[in-house]
Amino acid sequence: MLTNSSPVLSDGTKISELIYPETREVQMRVLSDPEIYELEMEKIFGRTWVMLGHESEIPEPNDFIVRDMGSDSVIVARDKNGEIHVTLNVCPHRGMRVALTDCGNATIHKCIYHGWAFRPNGDFIGSPVKRECMHGTILEESELGLKKARSVSYGGLIFATWNIDGPSFDEFLGDAKWYYDMLFLRSDKGMEVLGPPQRFIVNANWKTAGEQSAADGFHTLTLHRWLGEVGNYSKKGPAEEESDEPDLTPEMYGVEVSSPHGHALRCIDLARKIRRLTGLEPDDLTVQQKLDALPPAGMTKDMVAQLSNNLTEDQLKVLTSMPPQVGGMFPNILFGFVYIPQPDGSVVGSMTMHTYIPRGPNKLEFCNWIFAEKDAPEELREKMLKQTIQLFGTSGMVEQDDSDTWPHMTLSAKGAMGRHMTLKYQAVYETGKPEGWPGPGIVNEGFTKDDTQWHWWLYWNELMNAE
Incomplete structure (x- = not known):
């Protein structure tokens, strides 16, 4: 358990005073304040697991x-034995990258x-002109290597933390891991990237994107309303044969999973x-029949047999009824395993992941990876890459919507009045998990609410106030 010791800002305000648990509000100042940003680099990106x-x-x-852990550049390297290491990209001699x-x-x-040299694992090799010992003798050579982070690979995803003695990665994921495993550990060979990640800069605080990634479902109905109106993405009302009016409302119903560590998942009905x-009628079909009719996003019917090798019966039941499709990992990850309708009535899956890398109080770097299963057919991979770029890439139609809102929120948070306004998370679930739901965690069913994002802020608050 973390010990509370709320930092005090230069104007005398405690960090703990910026979040209102009773009314589920967060003061907008947190989206622009430079002092808060510097504390986040230490207390959040310096302590949690970062992808x-x-x-x-x-x-x-x-x-x-070369990637970033908050404001720190790091080298992610594979050594000659195949092991992966994460080290601080700062020379311990004079601070050069x-x-x-x-x-x-x-x-x-x-x-x-000055020519100091290091192995891929960060160990110090030596400095030029060995006989002159230009690295000195005050410190042992074993003390002169690059600073090493603690790292782990999860389904091929590389995570690291500076919190060497802190919670394990599995402890950090907690109950949410049961659901993430259905996405990242489902196949025999695992996933691979379809090229390097796309990257672009957004003039916004990283939390504007981070808190949205905590399974904010409702904005899809409004900000992305065109999904229900345009081409292959158009949806009709519940009585489809009777209504030609586009309606995304049915997509707002499902199951949402919250986490005390700010992780979140939206599980959407496949029926x-x-x-x-x-x-x-899906209720009349077996799990296998549903998998054959609609394989998980990114898989083909031929790959479905792998699922039973890697997942439990309970996970397969969820995967064929209310699978996790959109969600996030605290602090700055969004993932999407979504089904994209095609003109011929078929479906192509999309597998994507974003991170929102802090670049200052008013700037973030959007980083987008696109994945495919290693044994996916080339034709499917090409379709997934093209359609994921069109929707979720740096110029994707969905991301054009999202990345337009974040700068406005950041600017609002800098105003003399705006900084004292609050972000509100007051739409509260009162349902609990569906009857017979087999998965763990904080689970609720029904129309999407604010609980997942509120739990994101509660964990932010916990970390920011911890010693």
Whole structure:
């Protein structure tokens, strides 16, 4: 359990005074204040597990990528034995960045300033002119390596933390892992990236995107309303044969999973999609029949047999009824495993993940990975890549909507009056989990509410006030 010791800002305000648990409000000042941002780099990005990339980005020995853990640049490298290491991209001699390119292959990482050299695991090799011992003798050579983070690979995703003695990655995920496993650990060979991630800068505080990623379902109905009006994405009302009016409301119903650690998932009913594809009633179909009718997003019918090798019967029941399709991992991850309708009535899955990397109180870097299963057919991979870019890429139709709102929120939070306004999370579930729901966690069913995002803020508050 974290010990509370609320930091005090320069004007005397305690961080704990910026969030109102009784009315579920957050003061908008948190979206722009430079002091709060600096505390977040230490207390959140310096203490939690942060996603940096995917193993398939560094497939060969000595491959590396350069990524960020909050405001710190890090080197993510695979050594000659295939193990992955995450080290601070700061030379311990005079503070120069060691790796100056985004990616590459190097048996030795050498600082250009004074030539100190390091192995892919961060260990110090030496400095030039060995006989002169220009690194001195005051410290042992074992103390002169790059600072090492604690890292883990989960379904090929690379996570790291500076909190060396803190909770394990599994403890950090908690009950949410049961649901994430259905996405990231479902197949025999796992996923791989379809090229390097897309990246662009948004003039907004990272939390504007982070809190939306905590399964904010309702904004789909309003901000993305065109999904119910345009082309293949158009939806009709519940009585489809009687109404030509587009309606996304049915997509707002389902199951939502919250976490004390701010993770969130939206599990959306597949019944309507299965009815459209088969003309049959889903309740009359077995789990296998539903999988054959509509394989999980990103899989083909031929790949469905792998699911039983990796998932439990209870997970398969959820995967064929109310699968997790959209959600996030605290603090700055959004993922989407969604079904994209095609003109011929079929469905193509999309597998994508965003991180929102802090670049200052008023700036974030949007980083977008697109995935496919390693054994997915080439034709499917091409369709997934094209359609995911069109929807969720840096110029995607959905992301154009989202990335337009975040700068406005950040600007509002800088106003003399606006900074004292509040973000409100007052639409509260009163339902609980569906009868017979097999999964763990804080589970509610019905029309999407604010609970998942509120739990995101509660964990933010816990970390910001912890010693």
